[in-house]
Amino acid sequence: MARVVVDVMPKPEILDPQGQAVANALPRLGFSGVSEVRQGKHFELEVDDSVDDETLAKIAIGFLSNPVIEDFVVRRIP
């Protein structure tokens, strides 16, 4: 078994109003110096050793993310 992390983020050109709302809240809460926030999704998968990188990429691009609007990164956690 291994842990695999898939991070999915809205593409830079896609407006992210959720991230903007978080960014706008920070100064009101007394936190200064944060100029931008982007909000995405973080998936943690427990996978058998038999699952190869190609399969993980298919899961990430075909299901966990929509390549039209999102980018993803797949990482195996040692």
Add this chain to the structure above:
Amino acid sequence: MSRVGVITFPGTLDDTDAARAVRYAGAEPVALWHGDADLRGVDAVVVPGGFSYGDYLRAGAIARFAPVMGEVVTAARAGMPVLGICNGFQILCEAGLLPGALVRNAGLHFVCRDQRLRVERTSTAWTGDYAAGAEIVIPVKNMDGRFAAASSTVDELEGEGRVVFRYVDGNPNGSLGDIAGICSADGRIVGLMPHPEHAIDALTGPGVDGLAMFTSVLGKVLT
């Protein structure tokens, strides 16, 4: 009599209204079940609104893998008319039948109101009964209605005249180019966020402007 399929997924809300709209238009609605890879010989399909599979992950992301959708994709690629409304539009985009995607409303609110639209293209399977440039009022009700796509995709849609409906008197969700609905290159697959099936009877909607979408496919397409 033409037979128009209406799909029900777990979490679909508007299948009953869509079937009613098909009936009002003069066709026979045929219930299609998400788990059956069977279109029951229908002539066209409506993918109705709601929150299929709870819209967990992304709107429409899970529904596109339903057994019935495999049949819809095959039939649509062969020219069968398909109309995706709201969640149905999101599902058609996720399935790759229409370009782009629908993302969270720019204002972060669920928007529910009667919305004015301009019919930008009448040469589709679902808009032939409208006058070119007609303005119609039908309800919009969604959380993830903002059309998003690469700028090259939007340019292509605009250049090929594939924007079918555009918001007027205020964009409810920050949709690129005020786009409310688009179509496939051949005009037989149409998706839009607002709900024509809720505007077919003055008793239960803002008017009857939505009915022409369901009659359009019968008169000129399925004869």
